[in-house]
Amino acid sequence: MRIFISPVFAAGILGWAVLPSAAQTAEGCTALANLPLEGGFVTSANVVPAAGDLPAFCQIRAVALPAITIEVRLPLDGWNGKYYQAGCGGFCGILGRADASAGWINAMRPGLMKGYATATSDSGHHGLSVVDATWAHENPQAERDWGWRSIGETNRVAGRLIEAFYGNAAGTSVFQGCSTGGRMAHMAALRYPEMFDGIISGAPALDYTGLVGTKMSWLMQANTDSNGDAILKPGKEKLIGAAVMAGCDGLDGAEDGQISDPRLCAPDLSALQCTAQTGPDCLSEAELGVLAKWWQGPVDSDGEQLYPGGVPAGSEPYWWLWLTGNEQGGGRLVNAFTTGFGAHMAFAEDPGAGWSPRDFDFDTHPAAMEPMARVYNSDDPDISKFREAGGKMIVWHGWADAIVTPFKTVAWFEEAAEIAGGRENLEENVALFMIPGMDHCGILPSPGGVSQANLDPLTPLENWMETGERPSSIFVEDAN
Template sequence: MRNRIYSSTFLVLLFVLFLVIPVGQSAFGQDCTSLADLRIEDTNLLSATVVPASEDLPEYCRVLGYVRPAINFEVRLPTSQWNGKFFMAGCGGFCGKLESNNSRINAMNIGLKRNYAASTTDAGHWGETVFDGRWGLHNRVAEIDYGYRAVHETARVTKNIIESYYGNTAKYSYFMACSNGGRQANMEAWRYPEDFDGIISGCPALNLTELSVYTTWLATKNRGPDGKDLITPAETELARKAVYEACDGIDGIEDGLISDPGSCTFNPGSLACEHPDQADCLSQEQVAALRAFYQGPENSSGERLYPGGVPFGSEPYWELWITGETDEVSDGLASAISTNGLRYLVFEEDPGSTYPIEDFDFDRDPPRLEHMGKIFNADHPNLEAFRKHGGKMLMWQAWADAIVPPLGTIAYYNAVEKEVGNRQATQDFLRLYMIPGMDHCGILDGPGIMDDGFDPLTAMEKWVEQGQPPERLLTTKTDSTGAVQWTRPVCPYPQRAVYDGEGDVNEASNFKCINPNP
């Protein structure tokens, strides 16, 4: 009888204690605000505060700090119902911001919404925008932080904070990002193979120095003798119509998607004017610029300086990346990326703010970028340590990506497969998915899906935690109201999705994955 009374009293006390646990205290007893007093090597913690639940985010403990000298980070810890896992988001462009939800790709709130402990970093510097490279001027420490140190150090500190707050280590750790964030993803797998169990790398800017050559090529080849753009939105629309007319149906169905741009043989010369006063056609200078876009950068000997050029089918997105939004507002982001990269980042000795990108010499200058390539570039195909760790990598690439050409991503995958020596052994830990019609990172709406049109994280979770590799990714195209327009599978490269000839072409179930040239 006495034992029963003691047991009942104990349960009541537990219940009362539960009621008086301070807001922000974890289920393991650690108070959120006390995290600011943690002592972590080479780290300064600035604040730890509770943020109330809002919309689709749970209540969380927000921790701000920096790893010396200047890698700022933010950690968000669900105060209840933690799923036991860690999610880290990367950052796009030249970083420089602590952004939690700037997109549905480079955003730690993707993980927080699923009750992950989540974090992100500014990559070791501040920038006015993510295309601001001024922080790199004569600042090798900041360039190293951006190149490879910031993600690794933020992951280290986040894991320390997670263990302190929850009293337990994370069961699984995931990294997901796009563009420069994709570069960070591959850099992690190569340099720090034990940081993450699963890595999702989208449209990765793997070779940052070569990519600067590519963006410089786009920006300079589009300049006429008068300094004005040769290809404006008006000429882009001519090219778009002609390319889609020539290439849309090569996959057997005309559906507004170019499923395999590599099979397209569109000739820009077909748009050349036959007469000087002819309308709806291109001058010889404009045709030359268009050829240069699709061809990609070369030196005067015809040697390729990047694995490919602007893909056929990317024309709907040129206004952001190449031409500017209107005939009056020229210069897409390729010009800004090129200008900031050349002035402040990719040369061993930075030329500075007065350097005009027109001075870049495609014969002399590419070899001069090799020094910084050792800091920035993540196209190293030897991922053996990551594979032995048991890590899984899901890479995806937009086929209509005008700013990170898809052939570069394919070349990287092929190099890894060659390094491993066997396709099946490669795809046991690394798979690549080429997504038709999609803009870089799914930023702009167009023929393909946007960034919310597929769910690579769930696919990765099943692969890592249940041993189920993704045999296909489901992509969903919606309209402005959210209504589904079509669904399609995306297959592991080099397989491609082919309509089986029966049923609705807008239903993913009517497509199958086949190997090329069976």
């Protein structure tokens, strides 16, 4: 049993007589609105009827002080006795955002469908969007809650509500998250090693200061001219992608329309350089310069690599969303993330709205972000305590992720294996799946149609925890 209930909370449960033991009725649900919480309070409790593939559930909203808003969903019938906690994406700040769609990334949906009691949070603040970082300005409490505390507080509050509603605590406990949710998944293994029996980490943004501060500033500076305009504009992604695929598709021994390992690919697009005038079918010298820097990744003035790898070859179909934007003005989320992060989150003293990633100094600013790295980052490869507790972790990442570097995830795994005494030892607790051609968190479908809809890491994780059989795949057709 992983959900932590302190003696104080346990005493409160025994002394609270509003609900009968194991009450799973509509009346029992709405009565939870009066449940006392230490360090917080319940704001609402209502029954949500069954719909589609989701059962009827008790939906509770609560606040863990100072400002972590939490949603807990408890099945009225058929609770499997387990608990499922979901992370959130980007800078978070929008409670239940992932459950507003049919996707499963950072959503409570996968757990609720299987009868789990489920929960998530806004990570400790309200944001106008997931790229809104203004909440963090001179707000160390909110930064701490986003960094790690909201994970434990969501678990604590959910545990209190589960015991009150069902009359007993949950047994097996699972955490699932992608991107920032993946960062949270690794943070759970580090800071709360005994809280979750199983963890699913997708495309983890392990190192926010290195990724969003350093690398994304590098990407933005590389594609900005002296007038502040983009050099590589929307429209040439297909040209670039076709040339990259032609040069690298067969390097893995199979010409199958995807790059199985972009580390093998060193794109050479010199044949596309414009000879007379620029146009849609060629690349200017400046555009080729942008690509060279994107593939290289950030370096300091001495040429030392500051972050592992650059933009992976094969990610071109997704550049409009993350890097270049489209003709309608959408996308370019890398620019939004790194601008907000630098202005309000990256440094102990926030520079504020006047900050621009063009101000980032690759010699001095990486070290200046160290105080906040200790709050946000979960790239420590030493997960010994989680392994000692018997926890199982599935880590997955798309090789064509243009925003969260897949090379960092591979580096983390290799370092974790070394600490564990070898890959074989680590794989007793950690299974890594690198997926060719997949976008960040499988948000956009690949040219071959592969997206998050093709994945089901929960089923093999459950089987691993129950039978000890290590998963060999997380694809839907193999997981069931």
